[in-house]
Each structure stands twice: as structure tokens, then as C-alpha cells.
Amino acid sequence: MFRLDGKVALVTGGSRGIGRACCEALAEHGATVIVNYVKGEAAAREVCDAITAAGGKAEIAGFDVADSKAAEAAIDELAKKHGRLDILVANAGIAIDGLLLRMKDEDVSRLFDVNVRGALACARAATRPMMKARTGRIIFLSSVVGEMGNVGQTAYAATKAAIVGAAKSIAREFASRNVTVNAVAPGFIDTDMTHGMTDAMKEQLVKVIPLGRTGSAKEVAAACVYLASDEAAYVTGQVLRVNGGMYV
Ligand code: NAP
Numbered sequence: 001m002f003r004l005d006g007k008v009a010l011v012t013g014g015s016r017g018i019g020r021a022c023c024e025a026l027a028e029h030g031a032t033v034i035v036n037y038v039k040g041e042a043a044a045r046e047v048c049d050a051i052t053a054a055g056g057k058a059e060i061a062g063f064d065v066a067d068s069k070a071a072e073a074a075i076d077e078l079a080k081k082h083g084r085l086d087i088l089v090a091n092a093g094i095a096i097d098g099l100l101l102r103m104k105d106e107d108v109s110r111l112f113d114v115n116v117r118g119a120l121a122c123a124r125a126a127t128r129p130m131m132k133a134r135t136g137r138i139i140f141l142s143s144v145v146g147e148m149g150n151v152g153q154t155a156y157a158a159t160k161a162a163i164v165g166a167a168k169s170i171a172r173e174f175a176s177r178n179v180t181v182n183a184v185a186p187g188f189i190d191t192d193m194t195h196g197m198t199d200a201m202k203e204q205l206v207k208v209i210p211l212g213r214t215g216s217a218k219e220v221a222a223a224c225v226y227l228a229s230d231e232a233a234y235v236t237g238q239v240l241r242v243n244g245g246m247y248v
Contacts, residue, residue, distance in 0.1 A: 002229040005030035008082045009228065010075065012065050012122055013092030015040040017191030018141065020047050021217035022089050025225045027056030031087065034078055038064045038092070065092045065118030066110075075125035084133060087228045088126040090119040091141045093159075095193050097152045108155045115159035120166060123181075127174060136179035137228045140167045141220075142239060144187045148247045160185075164239055171237030180236035184223045187243025189215045210245030 009026045013019040015037035024047070027033045033051060035058055037044035044060040051058040063074040079085040093115045096107045123138050130136025145153050146160025164183050171181035188194055188205055194214070197205070206212060223242050226232055241247065 002225055002231055003030050004087070004225070004228060007031045007086035008034070008084050009087035009089065010034040010036060010061070010078065010085060010126065011089040011091055012036045012119075013038075014047060015044040017193060018186065018189060018217045018220045019089070019091040021221035022091060022224045023047050023058065024051060025218065025221035026087065026089075026228065027051040027058055028054065029225055029229070031228070032057040032082070034058070035060045036065075036092065037062055065122055066113040068117060068121035071118065071121050072125040075122060076128070079129040085126055085129040086133070086135070087137045087139070088122060089139045089141070089224055089228075090122050092118060093141060095153070095156050097156065099152055100154045103155060111155050111159050112162075115156075116162045116166070119163060123170060127170075127179060130179045131174070131177045134178050136174075136177075138167075138170065138179065138181040139224050139227050140181075140183040142167075142183040142185040144185055144241070144243045144247050147185060147239075167239075168237045175236060180227070180232065182227050182235060182237065183239045184220060184227065185239050185241045185243065186220045187215055187241075187246040189217055189220055191217055208246060209243075213244065215242060215244055
């Protein structure tokens with residue numbers, strides 16, 4: 001089940017956290033994985049080395065998803081080089097937190113540039129080889145806060161809600177080409193993004209998670225592998241929540 005042999009997958013922001021776990025899980029299931037990063041070249045190389053050491057296939061590709069022209073050119077080039085692009089995990093994302101009254105316009109712009117405009121540019125480029133092949137899988141990373149909101153995360157939550165609307169629309173646009181498009185909405189996952197939280201904040205948080213713990217990047221990656229697989233061929237336009245029951 002869930003084998004991805006012969007498929008080529010691009011994971012944006014694959015150098016750390018959830019992206020890294022996705023790269024490793026996709027490779028473990030047989031896909032050739034392209035590990036994207038923007039700053040962390042050494043970390044991306046490490047992901048590649050770990051995959052290769054485990055018998056998988058991987059390579060790195062550095063580009064800033066927010067630079068849509070560069071991102072699209074890089075994806076076109078990668079698809080040409082491999083002769084295909086079967087899976088895009090549009091995972092690259094940033095969080096800039098702050099209360100609405102203190103929110104800066106430049107922070108809102110940056111959040112939308114990376115989390116929304118960047119993800120959509122990558123999806124636009126990925127659909128080209130997928131349309132030709134008449135098959136493909138696009139998986140966006142949303143968030144529990146995009147659906148339930150969170151104090152201090154107005155702009156970030158807005159980007160993650162936007163991604164759900166985009167995923168549903170692209171799903172409708174590309175269904176006739178057999179390209180499925182879904183979003184995974186993680187709850188609170190232990191990565192660099194959440195390392196800034198104090199122990200007291202984490203304790204409060206865990207109280208509202210029915211499963212009583214934060215999640216792991218591997219648990220999110222497992223959902224991505226499922227959505228990327230042939231077994232998920234009839235699943236499109238959906239939001240798969242991996243949140244310990246925090247939002248149901
Ligand atoms: P993370 O540990 O902070 O890692 C972020 C990744 O995104 C890194 O690989 C980083 O690359 C890459 N990245 C950032 N900006 C980029 C850009 N402009 N172009 C290309 N790559 C870029 O984050 P994470 O926690 O794994 O989160 C991954 C995704 O899941 C995000 O979309 C996030 O919003 C979402 N999410 C996370 C949580 C959570 O609790 N952690 C919950 C819900 C949703 P470099 O290493 O090169 O900087």
C-alpha cells in the first residue's frame with residue numbers, strides 16, 4: 001500500500017520540520033524526492049544524505065518560493081530534467097505572530113508572499129507537467145489555526161485559510177486532468193516553528209488537545225504520503241486534519 005515507486009516528488013521547505021519528514025517518508029515509499037530550501041542548504045544536503053543512506057533517491061533544489069518567477073523557472077527545469085513531476089508538497093511556510101493592533105503591513109505582506117503567493121506559484125508550475133501526464137498530486141500545508149483562529153496569529157491564520165480556498169478551487173479546475181489537490185491541516189507540531197513557545201504556553205495548549213500531546217512531523221508526513229498515493233485517487237478538494245482532535 002501507498003507505494004510511490006517511479007514517481008518524482010518536490011517538497012518545498014524540505015530542509016526542516018514537517019517538510020523534512022515528508023521528504024523522508026515519500027522517499028521511503030519509493031519516490032525520488034527533490035528537497036527544496038531557501039537558506040538551509042546544509043540542512044537540505046543532510047536530508048538528501050539521510051535518504052540516500054537509507055537506499056532512497058533525493059536531490060536538493062534551492063529557491064525562494066516567494067520569488068515566483070525563480071520558483072516557476074526552477075520547477076520547469078526540474079520537471080524537464082526528470083521528464084515528469086508527479087507530486088508537489090507545497091509545505092514551505094513562515095509564521096510571524098502578533099496581535100492585530102500591533103500587526104505590521106510588511107509582516108502581513110511577507111506572510112502572504114511566502115505562504116500563499118509562493119505556494120500558488122509552485123502549484124501553477126507543477127500543474128504543467130501534471131496536465132501533460134494527465135495525473136498528479138498537489139498537497140498544500142494549511143493549519144488548524146486557519147480553521148479555528150488563534151490569538152496573536154490573525155495574519156498567519158488568514159494565509160492558512162486562504163490555502164484551503166485555493167486547494168478547493170484548484171481541485172475543481174484540474175479534476176478533469178486527473179490531478180488531485182488537497183490540504184493537510186496540522187495541529188501543533190513539534191518543529192522549529194513552534195520551538196519559540198514557552199513551557200507554560202505548551203502546557204496550556206496540550207490541555208485543549210483531546211489526544212493530550214503535540215504531534216510529530218512524521219505524523220503529518222504520513223497523511224501526505226497517503227494523499228500522494230494511488231490509494232487516494234478519489235480524494236480531492238479535501239482538508240485532512242492531523243491535529244489530535246484539537247479541531248473536529
Ligand atoms: P519550519 O520547521 O519552520 O520549516 C520551514 C521550512 O520552510 C524550512 O525548510 C524553510 O527552509 C522553508 N522555507 C521558509 N521560507 C521559504 C521560502 N521563502 N522558500 C522556500 N522555502 C522556505 O516549519 P514547519 O513547522 O515544518 O512547517 C511547515 C509547514 O507546515 C508550514 O507551511 C507551516 O505553516 C505548516 N504548519 C506547521 C505547524 C506546526 O505546528 N509546526 C502547524 C500547522 C501548519 P530553510 O531551512 O531554507 O529556511
